[in-house]
Amino acid sequence: MSHANNPVVEIRAAVKHYRTPEGHAVRALDGVDLSVGANEFVTLLGPSGCGKTTLLRTISGFESLDSGELLIQGVAMNQVPPNRRPVHTVFQSYALFPHLSIGDNVGYALDVRGVARAERRQRVGAALELVGMGGLEKRKPGQLSGGQQQRVALARAIVDRPALLLLDEPLSALDRQLRQAMQRELKNLQHELGIAFVFVTHDQEEALTMSDRIVVLNGGHVQQVGAPQDIYDRPANAFVAGFIGESNLLRARVESCADGVATLVGEQGDPLRLPSAGLQVGQPLHILLRPEQFHLDCPGDPAAHGALDGVVEQTVFIGKDFEVSLLSATGSRIKAVVRDASRQALQRLHPGSSLRLWYALDAAHLIAGEA
């Protein structure tokens, strides 16, 4: 991976404390490591208060670290003020200068660096063209819609080709349709420009759609770093599993290990056989099952599949698929998405009827659980 050789940003053991108005110390960053490669789209994902915005503001220079190292293009940045960092930010609120025209907003970074007038005009025009706002130089920010302001903020931040672009939940104020369109555009733009993007969001769908890599943060700790599919399919812990996508976590315990096959006893008491690599007898586990991994009928060898019995609570048609909520015998609520339900199968999905759901054991992802 390119980021391993020549990272644009490297953060090592970053620690940042806050003091709340009540006087409690809060660890916004608690030993965070992060490395972003050239031309990489990295998303910082987590619930509000997880430290993602603090981490972003540390890179832009508006927050300083209590301890730890921050390097941008190999240069230590801890003592460098924001205006001397080769980094620009697209703010959540856009923060366009209301008294300056669109052209002057976009040209601001060039003015500061003393770029000649003709070159400035050309580069401002090109940047606006790139975000689909060509020819609007004369307008004022107040005359633009939210989506247009978003594009101008983007043009302003890329006009002088920074080494790194930071985006602080820039799409959160847009409506759903516009947001999805902008997600694709941002991804294309990043590819076209070859600038590394660090994108902050609490929206897991957004993160999965756009990122090369996702950094899941919670409580000031990095929970997991990985490609979207890795994170979705193989979450490192229960937090990540719960935060990314819909998931069902079933408790289980390793009963025995023999010949590379572990026998697990799940909540319902049925023994489940799984590859035993890395498992120990007595170890408590979570079995992660995504809703779409359930089947109404056993699709193959019953020994390679697990089954869950329960009573249908609710069935909702969500377009093409049926979302079934099942109350299992042990009282846990299972969410399953069932596709291509035949008329006969639909009978079984009526609320109140007993139902057995099947899942392939090799599709199940195991997460170490607490005892």
Added chain:
Amino acid sequence: MNRLLGLVGRRLLGGYSLAFFVFLYLPIGLIVAYSFNGNPLNMMIWSGASLDWYRSLFGLSNSLSENALYVESTGQLLAALRTSLAVALVTTLISTLVGTLTALALARYRFRLQGFYRVLLFLPMLMPDIVLGIALLIFFVGAGVPLGKGSIIIGHCTFLISYVFLIVSARLAGMDTRLEEASADLGASAWTTLRRITLPQILPGVLGGALLAFIISMDDLVITYFISGVDSTTLPVFIYGMIRRGIKPEINAIATLLLLASLLIASLGLYLRNRKPATSSDDHAHG
């Protein structure tokens, strides 16, 4: 029945409003009317319209004022006006500069005893004029500062800085600090950010503060009365002294002109206020 009560109520309310505005504006209207009265001896008695008082103000000869026997000459009056204007201009300049910078410092930097400094800045506004006047007088005399334009300017600045500080602070509080962050983020130094982003954003507040400082400085009597020297009388002090010996009709003309000037300045202030750059429409974006 209810309709009738409503009608009576509305009539009463209308009458009250009318009475209120008459009470408010009749005295001012009278002064304006008297300023055009041609009677040199008793301005309460109308003896035909005349522009003589205005003429005499601008040094043009006229028949009336020569007939009238008053101690003060028109020259003294104009000198007082000039003193007032000079004092007000310099005071406005100093208090706007210092008040704006102080507001910036308190709004944008964190330091020890910040709240205490803020209170210290408010206090001169709340202090009774007469106390401030006596205190300044004693201080100037004790410190050997000669009473004159200089002492008036210093005296006015002591409380007008507070006014400007207050107005600019309010403007700064309403400004999105993200704008300054965005400027720094795009590579601008603190000075460039101040010049290109912060100042244009708070300009309506700065101008409003300056206009207020100018008007208050032009208008101040109590404090100025204590600290003006013999040959540096301001217009309000001069008029006050004049009234004790009888009212010279030119006062009406001066009052009318001052009123006109105040209206112009106030209109200018309102115009600048409405012309202020549209605040960024991102307020609703903060989810």
